[in-house]
Amino acid sequence: MSLRAKLVSWNLKRTVKSKPLHEIDPEILRANMDAYAPKKNPPGVSLESINDGAIRGEWHRHARSEPGTTILYLHGGGYVFGSAKSHRAVTFALAEAAAAQVFSLDYRLAPEHPFPAAVEDAVAAYQWLLGQGVEPRKLIIAGDSAGGGLALALVLALKQRGLAAPAGLVLYSPWTDLAVTGASIDANEKTDAMFKAEYIRKGIGRVLNGADPMDPLASPLYGDVSAFPPSLIFVSDDEVLRDDALRMHERLLEAGARSTLISERGLPHVWPIFVGMFPEALTAVRRSAAFIRDTLENEA
Numbered sequence: 001m002s003l004r005a006k007l008v009s010w011n012l013k014r015t016v017k018s019k020p021l022h023e024i025d026p027e028i029l030r031a032n033m034d035a036y037a038p039k040k041n042p043p044g045v046s047l048e049s050i051n052d053g054a055i056r057g058e059w060h061r062h063a064r065s066e067p068g069t070t071i072l073y074l075h076g077g078g079y080v081f082g083s084a085k086s087h088r089a090v091t092f093a094l095a096e097a098a099a100a101q102v103f104s105l106d107y108r109l110a111p112e113h114p115f116p117a118a119v120e121d122a123v124a125a126y127q128w129l130l131g132q133g134v135e136p137r138k139l140i141i142a143g144d145s146a147g148g149g150l151a152l153a154l155v156l157a158l159k160q161r162g163l164a165a166p167a168g169l170v171l172y173s174p175w176t177d178l179a180v181t182g183a184s185i186d187a188n189e190k191t192d193a194m195f196k197a198e199y200i201r202k203g204i205g206r207v208l209n210g211a212d213p214m215d216p217l218a219s220p221l222y223g224d225v226s227a228f229p230p231s232l233i234f235v236s237d238d239e240v241l242r243d244d245a246l247r248m249h250e251r252l253l254e255a256g257a258r259s260t261l262i263s264e265r266g267l268p269h270v271w272p273i274f275v276g277m278f279p280e281a282l283t284a285v286r287r288s289a290a291f292i293r294d295t296l297e298n299e300a
Contacts, residue, residue, distance in 0.1 A: 001266040004278035009193040009268050016194050021078075022203035026111065029081035037085045038092065045092050054121070055128045056106040058084040062095040068138045069100040069296060072122075072129060072166070074154070076145030076270055078175075079110045079118055079207045087144070090273040090285065094142065097289035103129060107150070114209035118146075119217050122154040123161070136164040137299040140292050144270040145241070148174025148233075152220035152248070155228060168295040169231040170288045173241055173270045174248060176221040178204050179213040182243030191238035193268040200240060225251055230258040232291040234284055239269040262287065 021029070041047040041060065048059040073091050075082040084091070084104035095102045107121035129139065143151040148171035155165055185197050208218060216223030221244065231252055235245035245261070252259035264271070264280065272284035 002278050002280060005267055005271070005280050008274060008277050009266070012193040012268055017192070017196060021195070021199045022206075026080050026109065029077075030083065030086075030109075033077065033081050033086040034083055038088045041088075042092055042096070045095050047088075050103075052128070054124055057125070058088075058091075058104045058106075059101060060088070060091050060095040060104065061101040062099055064099045065095070065101045066099050068133075068135060069098070069292075070129060070134045070138060071095075071098065071100050071102045071140045071142050071170075071292070072125060073102055073104040074107070074122060074141070074143035074147035074150045075104065076143065076147040076172075076175075076273075077109075078203055079115070079146045079150075080203070081109065082147070087273060089275050090144070093275040093282070093285045094288060097285050098292045099289075100140075100292065111206035111209070115207055115211045115215075115218050118150055119153050119157055122150055123157050126154060126158065126166075127163075137167050138296055139166040140168050140170060140295065141166045142170035142172075142288070143174070144172035144273050146175050148172055149176050149220055149244075152176060152223070152225075153217045156216055156220055156223045156225075159224070159227070165227070165229050167299045168229045168292065170291065171231060171233045171245070171248075172272045172284075173235050173239060174233065174245055175241055176219060176244040176248045178208060178219045179222075180204070182241070182247065184242040185240050188238055188240045188242055192240045193238075195240050195269065197240060221248055221251060224255075225257060226255040228252055228255065228257040230260075230291075230295055232260050232262070232288060234262045234264075234272050236267040236269060236271055237263050237265045238267070241269060260291070
């Protein structure tokens with residue numbers, strides 16, 4: 001692990017893990033996270049804000065974007081905070097590395113809009129992209145943490161509606177089990193740089209608002225993942241959500257889907273989104289881009 005990655009993990013333990021995230025006002029969490037966003041887009045990547053009825057978000061297009069190649073990005077933040085703005089570093093980087101256009105969705109957040117609002121918004125965004133001329137065979141769904149779980153839930157919702165699935169999935173430390181049954185929630189509490197177990201357990205209430213935590217659209221781990229598109233899953237061996245990713249990977253393989261798992265030791269939760277802060281994150285983005293290119297070529 002690089003020195004920069006160690007420093008980021010140390011800082012996360014000091015600034016994030018030390019605070020009771022499940023008790024902090026959501027508006028404060030959202031403002032704090034947006035404050036770390038890049039202030040402007042990098043050379044060669046355009047930024048266009050979208051407010052089209054119920055569809056809100058940002059287009060990030062690289063000058064070398066292959067025609068039609070699209071990534072729908074679903075940000076993390078426990079379904080309570082995060083935004084297209086807060087995740088610009090990784091979406092800018094994916095647009096450049098994959099030579100793609102990225103639509104980063106601002107879905108509705110809890111507790112104002114509990115489950116299944118985020119799933120409904122993700123489905124609406126997917127259908128909106130199809131209406132814009134994007135073909136499913138050239139569309140990748142990507143997401144981190146809650147956004148990774150939401151990406152999987154989106155594919156389940158598309159199956160329920162009889163809609164075509166995307167070409168593939170890129171998932172960074174996906175949160176797949178809101179019933180919190182993974183052993184790593186407790187086993188990795190000391191090694192996780194960002195979360196304590198109680199942050200996860202006590203924060204679920206304002207997301208679900210009484211809904212069943214084992215509903216597959218809330219916890220894709222319990223869904224029928226047969227006929228799922230190829231997936232690339234990143235996870236840190238030291239994070240509390242490790243087992244959410246490992247068990248999801250196993251479920252996909254058992255169902256006959258193609259899934260590739262990349263597990264690294266010592267890195268923080270959703271480490272690929274820290275692109276620009278330490279080299280392992282950029283390596284992950286480049287591996288994501290290679291997977292995207294290979295997947296779309298196979299669909300051509």
